[in-house]
Amino acid sequence: MSDIETSTVSEEGYASTSQAGDFELTIDATNEEGPTPQQVLVADYAACYLPAFRVGAQQRDHDDLGKVQIDADADMNDDDDLTAIRFDIHVEEDVDDDTLDEIVDRANGICHVHDALKESLHADVTAHGDAF
Template identity: 65%
Template sequence: MSDIETSTVSEEGFASVNQVGDFEFTVDATDETGPNPNATLVATYASCFLPAFRVGGQQRGHDDLGKIQIDASAEVDEDDDLESIHFAVHVAADLDDEAVDDIVERAEDICHVHAALREGLHAAVDVYPDAF
């Protein structure tokens, strides 16, 4: 048995309904009934990176980072392939540059989506401490 099993179905058109465990969501290549696959990948990457950033903070002695928000953006090429991803990470905690660098490095090691993407597509990360 696999560690992860999903089911994706499209009855017609370009939308797909995805079943992941007890969760169901729609991905639509035309952005009509749900986000497109690239947007979904970027959101999934950010959703993986955020808790990895929090754990990285804990492992580096910053147990209370408070609220964290990632504003993710991405560029696509002429074929609609993802070309670049950028994370603007806003953190309530007041962190110095060294702490930010240490936490980002650790988060990159922890985030499974980061590890799964080709190196040229890893997110460029800017962190804004004391943001809230």
């Protein structure tokens, strides 16, 4: 028995609809009917990294970071393959740079998407405290 099951269907063209549990997502390689697969991967990575960042903070005795926002950007080569991902993390709470570095190190070990990607695509992360 699998831990995760999804179904992805394309009736025609380059758009597809993916079903994951009760949720449906349209993904389109042409970026006309939905985000591209690369955009979804970067957003998924950030969506996994953010709670890992919060857990890493809790493990470093920072239980309330307030609002946390990840601005992600990525580079692609001429074949539309991802070559680099960067996260700029903004934290509402005033957290010093050394502690933020410790939280990032811990989040790297917690985030399942980070673990699943090849090392050359691990996000280059910059975190900022007292950001809002």
